[in-house]
Amino acid sequence: MHSPSPAPSSASGFQRRTFLKGMLGAGAGSIVASSPLFAQARKSGAKAAGGDKVRLACCGIGNRGADDVNSLHATGLCTIVALCDVDMGAPHTLGVLKKFPDVPRFQDFRKMLEKMDKEIDAVSIGVPDFAHFPIAMLAMSMGKHVYVEKPMAHTFQEVELMMLAEKKYKVAAQMGNQGHSDANYFQFKAWTDAGIIKNVTKITAFMNSSRRWHGMKVAGYLPEQPVPASLDWDTWLGTAQPHAYNKGYINGDWRSWFDFGNGALGDWGAHIFDTAHEFLHLGLPEEINSLKADGPSDFIFPQASTLCFKFPKRGQMPALDLTWYDGAKNLPPLPDDFGKAVVDANIPPPTAGKIETKASAPGKVIYGDDLTFKGGSHGTTLQIIPEAKAKDMASKLPMVLKSPSNHFANFLRACKGEETCRSSFAVAGPLSQVMVLGVIAQHTNAQLKFDRTTKQITNHPVANALLVGPPPRKEWEQFYKL
Numbered sequence: 001m002h003s004p005s006p007a008p009s010s011a012s013g014f015q016r017r018t019f020l021k022g023m024l025g026a027g028a029g030s031i032v033a034s035s036p037l038f039a040q041a042r043k044s045g046a047k048a049a050g051g052d053k054v055r056l057a058c059c060g061i062g063n064r065g066a067d068d069v070n071s072l073h074a075t076g077l078c079t080i081v082a083l084c085d086v087d088m089g090a091p092h093t094l095g096v097l098k099k100f101p102d103v104p105r106f107q108d109f110r111k112m113l114e115k116m117d118k119e120i121d122a123v124s125i126g127v128p129d130f131a132h133f134p135i136a137m138l139a140m141s142m143g144k145h146v147y148v149e150k151p152m153a154h155t156f157q158e159v160e161l162m163m164l165a166e167k168k169y170k171v172a173a174q175m176g177n178q179g180h181s182d183a184n185y186f187q188f189k190a191w192t193d194a195g196i197i198k199n200v201t202k203i204t205a206f207m208n209s210s211r212r213w214h215g216m217k218v219a220g221y222l223p224e225q226p227v228p229a230s231l232d233w234d235t236w237l238g239t240a241q242p243h244a245y246n247k248g249y250i251n252g253d254w255r256s257w258f259d260f261g262n263g264a265l266g267d268w269g270a271h272i273f274d275t276a277h278e279f280l281h282l283g284l285p286e287e288i289n290s291l292k293a294d295g296p297s298d299f300i301f302p303q304a305s306t307l308c309f310k311f312p313k314r315g316q317m318p319a320l321d322l323t324w325y326d327g328a329k330n331l332p333p334l335p336d337d338f339g340k341a342v343v344d345a346n347i348p349p350p351t352a353g354k355i356e357t358k359a360s361a362p363g364k365v366i367y368g369d370d371l372t373f374k375g376g377s378h379g380t381t382l383q384i385i386p387e388a389k390a391k392d393m394a395s396k397l398p399m400v401l402k403s404p405s406n407h408f409a410n411f412l413r414a415c416k417g418e419e420t421c422r423s424s425f426a427v428a429g430p431l432s433q434v435m436v437l438g439v440i441a442q443h444t445n446a447q448l449k450f451d452r453t454t455k456q457i458t459n460h461p462v463a464n465a466l467l468v469g470p471p472p473r474k475e476w477e478q479f480y481k482l
Contacts, residue, residue: 054079054416055078055119056121057112059135060085068149070096077409077416080100080103082104082105082120083103083105084108086231087236090231109135110138122144123139128260129151129154130238130240133154136152136165140162143171144171147411148162148176150175152432155466155468156466158469161480172424174410178406178407179274179379180274183381184378186400192280194398196371196393196396202366202367203367205323205324206272206325208332211263213255213263213300218300223246231245237473241473255267258298263442269431271378280314284430284437285434286311286450286451288447289307292306302442304328305324305325309323341376343376372384372385437450446460446463
């Protein structure tokens with residue numbers, strides 16, 4: 001638990017308040033794309049040769065980034081040609097460094113891409129949420145395929161620009177919600193196509209395990225500490241406004257802070273309701289309601305929150321409410337016949353702590369017109385409840401295809417032109433924007449009206465300004481123009 005901090009008198013706190021006041025006066029406009037970062041020629045639609053391994057550069061080689069490096073390498077479809085981490089040599093990076101001792105190392109992704117441009121086909125990005133955008137945009141502008149951890153980016157506008165870049169540069173782009181290549185993906189598609197899942201009007205999604213910020217009480221940013229000799233703090237900050245270094249911001253703790261992360265929703269939403277979002281064609285909501293926000297703060301995420309996303313009718317599909325619950329004691333209402341939670345031993349634990357009991361395991365309930373389904377997270381399959389109904393339906397269920405490739409192999413094969421990314425930015429972008437809208441509702445603790453056509457929040461100027469967020473530091477503005 002962090003001890004309370006001084007009142008928000010830092011430069012960052014002042015800049016945040018100035019930004020919000022300025023946006024209220026000027027309106028939250030978009031940053032227009034224009035010029036490239038490097039003067040060199042760009043590749044367009046780069047594709048690794050069919051018989052060759054993909055030459056992969058890895059940004060973020062500790063913690064979750066290390067898992068990505070190892071999982072991509074384990075497919076046998078890539079060669080690791082470069083390693084990049086702002087804290088190169090720190091304890092959490094040593095495993096990957098020892099595994100690939102002869103691979104070139106960098107602390108700044110810009111220097112890596114500039115120096116090794118012709119030797120890189122694709123880039124993996126396993127860094128804090130707020131740092132996804134500049135790395136992905138520069139890599140795509142250079143014709144590199146990108147594998148980006150979830151959520152795609154930190155702000156609504158950043159996601160929008162990344163979707164546009166995927167189209168513009170004709171690259172393979174995959175978001176790292178790995179369950180999107182497992183059994184749940186193929187089951188949900190088959191059951192929707194066959195009309196087993198139909199006329200869904202309500203989804204309950206929940207993540208009730210303890211998180212890093214639970215128990216934290218802060219009145220401002222953390223006090224300044226000496227920057228470790230191994231860490232390039234300025235590059236770690238990237239597009240973010242200046243912050244004094246504190247160890248409470250790094251190694252996963254960034255997820256607690258609005259300035260750097262997207263909380264439990266951004267961490268787990270893409271693992272829990274991703275297939276429902278895609279195959280029920282949810283797109284963007286027209287309303288987001290903050291129903292509960294325990295311990296509201298301008299700096300860290302609520303201790304518990306309940307959000308209701310309202311999606312309008314889509315073609316023949318009825319309007320749908322998706323209600324999200326997080327917080328250790330903020331348990332959702334569940335059907336009487338819910339039974340035990342759906343748990344897969346292969347699902348990784350939260351980035352801090354563990355899923356302690358089946359009762360607190362992340363999951364969902366999907367309510368159709370005549371069937372109710374319960375599910376877990378990642379690739380776990382849905383179950384029809386009650387059990388007696390499931391037995392009645394057993395003979396009517398369609399065949400479900402087996403996955404031809406896991407999420408990492410799917411991405412690398414897409415780089416080679418052999419498959420299509422299952423969680424491409426075109427698919428994962430709107431899902432990520434739903435989660436970002438939820439974060440804005442948590443931040444403002446408000447009811448938000450969203451115009452799906454103009455992609456603006458129409459009833460709350462501060463929330464609308466947060467679609468873009470605080471302006472990047474001057475030297476990072478160019479990434480929004482790629």
